[in-house]
Amino acid sequence: MALQIFNVLGREKQTFEPLVPGHVNMYVCGPTVYDNAHIGHAKTYVSFDVVVRYLRFSGNDVLYVQNLTDVGHLLDSGEDRILKKARQTQSLPMQLVETYARSYFEDMDALGVVRPDISPRASAHIPEQIKMIELLISDNCAYVADDGSVYFDVSKHEGYGKLSNRKVDSQEAGSREEVRGEKRNPEDFALWKHAEPEHILRWDSPWGVGFPGWHIECSAMAKKYLGDTFDIHGGGIDNIYPHNENEIAQSECANHAEFSRYWMLVGSLMVPDSSGIPAKMSKSLGNFVTIKDSLAKYRPEVLRMFILSAHYASPVNYHEDSLTAAAGGWERLYGAARLTRQHMNNAPEGDEGNAFQERLNQTKADFVAAMDDDFNAPKAIATLQELTRDVNTLLNSDTTVGLNTLNAINAIYDELGGKVLGLIPAGDTAANGNGQREAGLVELLISLRAQARVNKNYAESDRIRNELTKLGVVLEDRPGGSTVWHVE
RNA sequence: GGCGACGUGGCCAAGUGGUAAGGCAAGGCUCUGCAAAAGCCUGAUCACCGGUUCAAAUCCGGUCGUCGCCUCCA
Known part of the structure; x- marks a missing residue:
């Protein structure tokens, strides 16, 4: 079409x-x-x-x-x-x-x-x-x-x-x-x-x-x-x-x-x-919120998510609640993209989980059909949300997923969510010196916490997690004992 | 008054003839040392009335309501 x-x-x-x-x-x-x-x-x-x-x-x-x-x-x-x-x-x-x-x-x-x-x-x-x-x-x-x-x-x-x-x-x-x-x-x-x-x-x-x-x-x-x-x-x-x-x-x-x-x-x-x-919203009525003020509260991707969650030709009501809802929806999408990238760091080479490719093809076809229909971004986002459910299920299961499949999933998020909609930030850009240092420090704390958990010293492990949370570093324990982190 | 758009679950929002996508919120559950994340389950007959049709949220007519434009505004 x-x-x-x-x-x-x-x-x-x-x-x-x-x-x-x-x-x-x-x-x-x-x-x-x-x-x-x-x-x-x-x-x-x-x-x-x-x-x-x-x-x-x-x-x-x-x-x-x-x-x-x-x-x-x-x-x-x-x-x-x-x-x-x-x-x-x-x-x-x-x-x-x-x-x-x-x-x-x-x-x-x-x-x-x-x-x-x-x-x-x-x-x-x-x-x-x-x-x-x-x-x-x-x-x-x-x-x-x-x-x-x-x-x-x-x-x-x-x-x-x-x-x-x-x-x-x-x-x-x-x-x-x-x-x-x-x-x-x-x-x-x-x-x-x-x-x-x-x-x-x-x-x-x-x-x-x-x-x-x-x-x-x-x-x-x-x-x-x-x-x-x-x-x-x-x-x-x-x-x-x-x-x-x-x-x-x-x-x-x-x-x-x-x-x-x-x-x-x-x-x-x-x-x-x-x-x-x-x-x-207009200058003359004085009921406006500047982009600068809004960006002080919400990530740019969240603002885009809010804007793109209704068809472009529709009038849209501005509510703080709508922004919050957009933030929730965006985090779910981005979380799956992030999870995919984390898996890519230590996945085996190969085609395991290749059957998922069909699901990706379907997503892309649905996405393109939605956008071909007068740039129906909300519908296009829905196709990514549906994919996200399946990606989460796949990556949280015991199934081994090979690098080829992970790359293909990531490509969908990058291409459709990132390149077209501008919602998914590109994968890790080359970390600068500070970024590498920060990553090293967080990894060190995670290993200390892991040891505390092995020793069932939960007071200590929770303290590490809480302090990091206060600094905007969120830890999530994965099944199997590993811990992943991301900056809020 | 003229022209146009619209009225879908608690909120946002797709869906223009064949028995209602998706997100947020809520409740229950699974997993977990806990938490978080994630997954599963639960909910709408589509403003109202009438008509066309085997079949309508979707077409037609009417009613009610809302918004935009009619020389300030993306």
């Missing part, structure tokens, strides 16, 4: 056929870098991380572009959100942008999100945006207002509203804000804004000094790096209108070509308020 994607454009599952077989061009709307990212952002970008990882795992060459918005994203008040924050913190706008762009990558790196191939910034693509606006004006899809601002004329794009299912004439003029005098239609949106003197993010343009509108950056940068038509466009569902809709309108008018062929939008992260009513 080939990969199926729920295409928001048309609202149906479709077989995914990239423009060029084996090659996927993909664009995802990135964050506006004016503050630390919160776990709502994490949900979106971890979701697309898994999409990209799986596409690559399936043999595709993926070119992944995700922008950073550092200009033009205005608040309701008409203020530029970056300028406002810069004023508040008494810093230069680009200083602020740099700070939070770094913070964003720091967070994404910590979460194991593979970096986009290209992270273009809006402010670095002003000429491309101006050029696209010129194209739109010459095609009569946009017009210049008296003050030097340029607006897109939505009536010129036949398919306007096709992504969000909106009809231009169904919207009441001025229902939410005063119809600006210079606009022809209330839905018309700014491609270029005239800059007042106090607006210090400003560039020269054919229409005077100003700055680009929010939507045009994505159109211009997607065109530059991915071409007029590309395969997948992603983002948060909250940007479906107007942002995504406007991207389509601009691009299709300017390029005379279809924009993105598949649209994938991620459901929002919700936070129940004091009375239990969920509302979207």
